[in-house]
Amino acid sequence: xxxxxxxxxxxxxxxxxxxxxxxxxxxxxxxxxxxxxxxxxxxxxxxxxxxxxxxxxxxxxxxxxxxxxxxxxxxxxxxxxxxxxxxxxxxxxxxxxxxxxxxxxxxxxxxxxxxxxxxxxxxxxxxxxxxxxxxxxxxxxxxxxxxxxxxxxxxxxxxxxxxxxxxxxxxxxxxxxxxxxxxxxxxxxxxxxxxxxxxxxxxxxxxxxxxxxxxxxxxxxxxxxxxxxxxxxxxxxxxxxxxxxxxxxxxxxxxxxxxxxxxxxxxxxxxxxxxxxxxxxxxxxxxxxxxxxxxxxxxxxxxxxxxxxxxxxxxxxxxx
Numbered sequence: 001x002x003x004x005x006x007x008x009x010x011x012x013x014x015x016x017x018x019x020x021x022x023x024x025x026x027x028x029x030x031x032x033x034x035x036x037x038x039x040x041x042x043x044x045x046x047x048x049x050x051x052x053x054x055x056x057x058x059x060x061x062x063x064x065x066x067x068x069x070x071x072x073x074x075x076x077x078x079x080x081x082x083x084x085x086x087x088x089x090x091x092x093x094x095x096x097x098x099x100x101x102x103x104x105x106x107x108x109x110x111x112x113x114x115x116x117x118x119x120x121x122x123x124x125x126x127x128x129x130x131x132x133x134x135x136x137x138x139x140x141x142x143x144x145x146x147x148x149x150x151x152x153x154x155x156x157x158x159x160x161x162x163x164x165x166x167x168x169x170x171x172x173x174x175x176x177x178x179x180x181x182x183x184x185x186x187x188x189x190x191x192x193x194x195x196x197x198x199x200x201x202x203x204x205x206x207x208x209x210x211x212x213x214x215x216x217x218x219x220x221x222x223x224x225x226x227x228x229x230x231x232x233x234x235x236x237x238x239x240x241x242x243x244x245x246x247x248x249x250x251x252x253x254x255x256x257x258x259x260x261x262x263x264x265x266x267x268x269x270x271x272x273x274x275x276x277x278x279x280x281x282x283x284x285x286x287x288x289x290x291x292x293x294x295x296x297x298x299x300x301x302x303x304x305x306x307x308x309x310x311x312x313x314x315x316x317x318x319x320x
Contacts, residue, residue: 003040003043004072004073004076005036006036006037006039006040007040007065007068007069007072007073008026008069008073009022009026009028009033009036009037010037010040010048010062010065010066010069011066011069011070011073011140012025012026012033013033013037013049013055014058014066015140017055017057018054018055019033019034019055037049040065044061044065046059046061046062046065047059047061047062048061048062048065049062050062066138067138070138070139070140071139074139074292077092077093077292078290078292078293080092081292081293081294082293084119084293085293089119090117090119090120090293090294090297091119091120092119092120092121092292092293092294093120093121093122093123093294094113094120094121094122094123094142094143094292094294094295094297094298095123095125095135095140095141095142095143096109096110096122096123096124096125096141096142096143096144096145096298097124097125097126097127097131097132097135097141097144097145097146098124098125098126098127098132098144098145098146099126099127099128099129099132099145099146099147099205099206099207100126100201100205100207100229100230100231101166101207101231101253101254101256101257102145102146102254102256102281103124103126103231104256104257104259104260104314105145105163105164105256105281105310105311105314105315106124106145107124108310108314109145109298109301109302109307109310110122110124112301112306112307112310113297113298113301116297116301117294117297120294120297125141127144128204128205128206129146129147129150129206132144132146132284133150133158136158136284136285136286137157137158137286139286139289142285142291142292142294142295142298143283143284143285143295143298143299144283144284144285145163145281145282145283145284146206146281146282146284147206147210147279147280147281148160148162148280148281148282148284149279149280150206151284157286157287158284158285158286158287159284159285159286159287160282160283160284161282161283161284161299161302161303162280162281162282163281163282163283163302163311163315164280164281164311164312164315164316165278165279165280165281165316165317166254166255166256166278166279166280166281166315166316167254167255167271167272167276167277167278167316167317167318168211168214168252168253168254168255168271168272168277168279169252169253169254169255169258169269169270169271169272169318170188170193170196170250170251170252170269170270170272171234171235171238171250171251171252171253171258171261171267171268171269172185172196172238172248172250172267172268172270173238173239173241173242173248173250173266173267173268174266174267174268175248177266178265178266179265179266180265180266181265182261182262182263182264182265182266182267182268182269183267183268183269184268184269184270184271184318185268185269185270186270187270187271187272187273188270188271188272188273189218189272189273189274190214190215190217190218190220190272190273190274190275190277191218191220191274193250193252193272194215194218194220194221194222196250197225197247197248197249197250198222198224198225198226198249198250198251198252199224199225199226199227199228199233199234199237199238199249199250199251200222200224200226200227200228200234200251200252201227201228201229201231201234202227202228202229203227204229205229207254210277210279211252214272214275214277217275218274218275225247225249226249231253231257234251234253234257235251235253235257235260235261237249237251238250238251238267239261239264239266239267252272253269254279254315255314255315255316255317255318256281256314256315256316258318259313259314259315259318269318271317281315283298283299283302285299
């Protein structure tokens with residue numbers, strides 16, 4: 001049995017929560033993955049996986065093995081990166097995640113990192129805030145972009161670097177002409193927006209919590225016309241609405257998302273005021289963790305002036 005390979009399969013199984021999908025991700029057959037997990041159980045003399053008709057999760061002993069597996073795989077990746085850097089060209093993976101509304105910024109960051117370090121392969125994932133925090137703590141993620149304010153409740157295990165203060169906009173269709181270029185419209189208050197047919201993220205998303213708190217500040221409770229856990233659906237719900245139609249939906253988006261639709265005709269973004277909502281967005285890593293070479297390169301880039309220009313241009317208070 002190759003212990004490191006079997007540990008890799010266990011990590012994949014925990015990530016995908018399904019034997020067939022984990023096997024597919026590892027490019028092996030499902031029986032081969034099952035046999036590798038069984039070999040791990042024989043090696044350690046403990047049941048690792050709860051088996052039934054479907055994957056039932058890891059046992060407490062399995063959770064212990066998973067922690068060691070993640071540590072071993074991270075140490076292996078760090079060693080590979082050290083050796084490649086010593087040979088003159090850094091190579092390796094950097095697993096990164098962002099909350100859905102910050103994915104455009106993380107993608108820009110990954111592209112810039114790849115341009116500066118062609119040997120680094122960024123893995124960009126969209127995750128909820130809770131998933132990000134868990135991933136950083138168990139070392140399945142190296143770096144994440146998300147809500148800095150949430151870290152206060154997590155204690156000293158995570159650290160952050162502020163990147164920008166996110167502003168919010170009402171995105172709607174141009175009721176006069178759906179072929180006009182994208183434009184920024186007049187400011188609008190949260191109280192007025194509460195009366196509109198809103199498409200919002202589902203309540204389990206932290207962005208929805210932020211928005212609900214803004215409505216609560218003006219003593220308004222919103223009943224959305226549509227809910228989704230996809231930021232793409234937010235945009236499409238507005239883009240596919242009939243201009244001027246009574247049922248045309250609108251949505252609330254942070255600047256980082258609005259910046260991705262500035263090429264779409266017929267849309268208007270109106271800055272939200274009264275109150276003005278500012279949300280700190282930052283990169284996060286595990287506190288005290290020995291960084292890999294790829295993570296060090298990313299942390300150097302996040303403080304670079306060229307990247308900071310991208311933050312000013314594509315997030316926060318957008319310029320027309």
